[in-house]
Amino acid sequence: MDDIVKQALAKWPNVPHCYGWLGLDARGNWYLRDAPTQAAGPFAASKGSMLRHEKLIEFIQRNYEHDEEGRWFFQNGPQRVYVELEATPWIWRIAEDLSVRSHAGEQVEPSACLLDEDGKLYLAAPIGLGLVHTLDVGLAAEAIEQGRWVPEEVRAADLPARFGYVPSPAAGQPAGAPAPR
Structure with missing residues (x-):
């Protein structure tokens, strides 16, 4: 994890988590999913805008981790942005x-x-x-x-349970989860 991210976490420890706004497709591409994209359906049906900015992609990938429940996320400063997975982590x-x-x-x-x-x-x-x-x-x-x-x-269908990952952390979350800051 980047030092700047660690510093932000220490400074702002209680920023709410974000769900549904970021996706990883089956070809390793990252997608930003705004509110209308999310409203159009799950990640497999409505991907959003593919990220192309190399430095942003590198930052996401350096700060890509999972929690104890098997939900993968990007630690965006103090905010945890959970990732929708088209296939696997x-x-x-x-x-x-x-x-x-x-x-x-x-x-x-x-x-x-x-x-x-x-x-x-x-x-x-x-x-x-x-x-x-x-x-x-x-x-x-x-x-x-x-x-x-x-x-x-x-x-x-057996792979997520067997390998301990959650394909859609947004599923089951209340509507209106916070947007990335």
């Missing part, structure tokens, strides 16, 4: 040498390979569960053919 990118990095750039060593009923491929790593980016499925197939990863069949 992480999106994996696979390099030509078959190394794996998260959408945030962190290198990981997969501990499990999972294949769901729709043919989506997931990797578990010490930092959590992630979906393999669609552009990298061919490289993942190479790793499987080489015996590096052995896919275990799973049901996609």
Whole structure:
């Protein structure tokens, strides 16, 4: 977490949490979801505006964490902005040498390979569960053919409970949750 964020938390410890305003899609893109976007439906149906500002994306990714309930958030100064997940908390990118990095750039060593009923491929790593980016499925197939990863069949609906993450922290929250400050 950035030092400036830690300082803001210490200065303003009781800022209300924010729900529904930020989303991470299945390709590792961040989306800002204003009130009309949220009113139009859940993240999968109404994504919002894709963030393109590199420095903002880097700031979000450096301050991306989860709480004890498995809800992923971006610590925006003193405010916790919970993230709507289209798929999983992480999106994996696979390099030509078959190394794996998260959408945030962190290198990981997969501990499990999972294949769901729709043919989506997931990797578990010490930092959590992630979906393999669609552009990298061919490289993942190479790793499987080489015996590096052995896919275990799973049901996609079982993954959040099994890996302890909440796809939609906004679900179940009262209407009118605070906007990011």
